[in-house]
Amino acid sequence: MNKDSKPHDGGSTTRAQFATRLGVIATTVGSAVGLGNIWRFPYEAGSHGGGAFMLCYVFFIFIIGIPVICAEFIMGRGTHSNIIGAYRKLAPGKPWYWAGYMGILASILILSFYSVVAGWTLEYFIQSVSGNLDLGSTAAFHDRFESFASSNYRPALFALLFLAVNYLILRRGVTAGIERMSNILMPVLFLLLLIFCINSLMMPGADEGLRFLFKPDFSAITPTVLLGAMGQAFFSLSLGLGCMATYASYFNHRTQLARSATLTASLDTLVAVLAGVMIFPAVFTFGFSPSAGPTLVFEVLPSILHSLPGGIVWSSLFFFLLILASLTSTISMSEISIAFIIEEKKMDRRKATALNTCVAMVLATLCALSFGCLSGMTIFGMTLFNLFDYLSSNILLPLGGMVCSFFVGWIADRAFVRSQLTNGGTLRLRAMRVIIFCIRWIAPVCIAIVFLNSIGFIN
Numbered sequence: 334m335n336k337d338s339k340p341h342d343g344g345s346t347t348r349a350q351f352a353t354r355l356g357v358i359a360t361t362v363g364s365a366v367g368l369g370n371i372w373r374f375p376y377e378a379g380s381h382g383g384g385a386f387m388l389c390y391v392f393f394i395f396i397i398g399i400p401v402i403c404a405e406f407i408m409g410r411g412t413h414s415n416i417i418g419a420y421r422k423l424a425p426g427k428p429w430y431w432a433g434y435m436g437i438l439a440s441i442l443i444l445s446f447y448s449v450v451a452g453w454t455l456e457y458f459i460q461s462v463s464g465n466l467d468l469g470s471t472a473a474f475h476d477r478f479e480s481f482a483s484s485n486y487r488p489a490l491f492a493l494l495f496l497a498v499n500y501l502i503l504r505r506g507v508t509a510g511i512e513r514m515s516n517i518l519m520p521v522l523f524l525l526l527l528i529f530c531i532n533s534l535m536m537p538g539a540d541e542g543l544r545f546l547f548k549p550d551f552s553a554i555t556p557t558v559l560l561g562a563m564g565q566a567f568f569s570l571s572l573g574l575g576c577m578a579t580y581a582s583y584f585n586h587r588t589q590l591a592r593s594a595t596l597t598a599s600l601d602t603l604v605a606v607l608a609g610v611m612i613f614p615a616v617f618t619f620g621f622s623p624s625a626g627p628t629l630v631f632e633v634l635p636s637i638l639h640s641l642p643g644g645i646v647w648s649s650l651f652f653f654l655l656i657l658a659s660l661t662s663t664i665s666m667s668e669i670s671i672a673f674i675i676e677e678k679k680m681d682r683r684k685a686t687a688l689n690t691c692v693a694m695v696l697a698t699l700c701a702l703s704f705g706c707l708s709g710m711t712i713f714g715m716t717l718f719n720l721f722d723y724l725s726s727n728i729l730l731p732l733g734g735m736v737c738s739f740f741v742g743w744i745a746d747r748a749f750v751r752s753q754l755t756n757g758g759t760l761r762l763r764a765m766r767v768i769i770f771c772i773r774w775i776a777p778v779c780i781a782i783v784f785l786n787s788i789g790f791i792n
């Protein structure tokens with residue numbers, strides 16, 4: 334953000350702006366790239382048939398993801414408001430702003446289980462640095478993770494520690510430091526992923542791993558796979574809850590919305606694919622089960638890292654960068670409710686941040702314990718951790734995305750939408766008609782079909 338302008342100083346009319354074009358891309362990609370790519374994508378793909386999931390995921394990214402990012406960008410940059418304020422400004426007196434509240438609920442649920450996984454990363458970083466992750470056998474990695482995740486206090490403690498760091502960064506309202514750091518370090522994460530991919534491609538299980546990930550079995554495309562892939566596309570792009578709209582409210586009038594949306598989606602997808610290429614050859618080489626669920630990556634990763642010479646250094650660096658990538662994502666999801674509380678409830682930034690963190694800390698503790706003493710507490714057959722994940726990613730985000738694209742496509746003023754896409758008519762955007770068509774028709778209709786299909790309404 335521009336150093337000269339203070340973000341949300343409690344009622345001030347000057348809002349912060351991202352200073353450069355690189356700043357815009359770095360922050361939106363920073364939000365999108367995180368545990369969703371490296372932890373969630375491989376385990377979702379693994380438990381939904383690999384290639385079939387991958388195909389649906391990439392399809393949804395381009396056919397729904399990019400238009401919905403554009404829709405969120407239009408709302409945010411066009412109103413310079415938090416998500417609820419944006420709905421209110423564009424449709425005064427109408428109840429559309431309820432979609433904004435749904436987004437805030439989703440952001441809190443995600444923050445809660447996300448910080449548990451970030452806490453696992455923190456634990457693994459500490460274990461790496463102290464040389465304790467060097468276990469040798471596949472079974473040992475599995476047992477180590479099981480006993481850690483199900484222990485009663487460590488996972489909760491690390492989740493709380495992570496939330497405390499998130500709080501300290503957000504409280505100052507100046508995320509410039511972390512943004513600058515991530516601008517420099519994210520390319521390093523990317524480079525590491527590439528190196529690990531090459532290493533995985535030389536493993537004996539590489540062929541089987543690549544076949545699993547890239548060769549779709551069309552008969553495996555079921556309603557559950559479609560819903561899972563759509564949920565993953567939304568989760569990975571930080572979409573459907575107002576995060577991209579909130580960030581776009583800090584864009585300036587020169588930011589090219591459609592181009593930024595396409596670049597963000599492409600880079601995010603590239604990172605997810607690389608994570609898949611890194612994980613699956615190792616899954617088959619070391620004899621893990623691809624459908625192990627949320628714990629998959631934390632069992633497989635140490636095996637990959639330790640198959641490299643100088644494993645301790647690689648794994649310490651990797652887990653450190655993963656923590657940073659998680660922070661740039663949690664900062665963005667926290668900003669949705671913080672911007673709302675500051676602007677609509679007129680609270681100062683510190684109090685708003687504290688409120689957001691306190692709620693997340695309570696829920697995160699429950700999520701962390703759902704691998705241990707609360708594992709027997711299930712709702713609809715899911716532990717709290719799984720329930721929060723399923724409810725937000727597979728239901729709330731796509732629903733939020735559907736409302737947002739419908740709203741921008743049909744309710745918001747047409748001239749306003751065009752003017753946002755073309756920066757007041759100064760840009761010649763050849764794809765404008767296609768984008769508007771996707772926002773009005775393709776995205777809402779596709780999301781509705783996947784929903785109806787998953788509840789057995791359409792077959």
Ligand code: PFF
Binds near residue numbers: 368370568665666
């Ligand atoms: N897109 C992030 C990831 O893939 O890790 C997760 C996320 C960030 C979801 C911000 C939602 C959000 F608002």
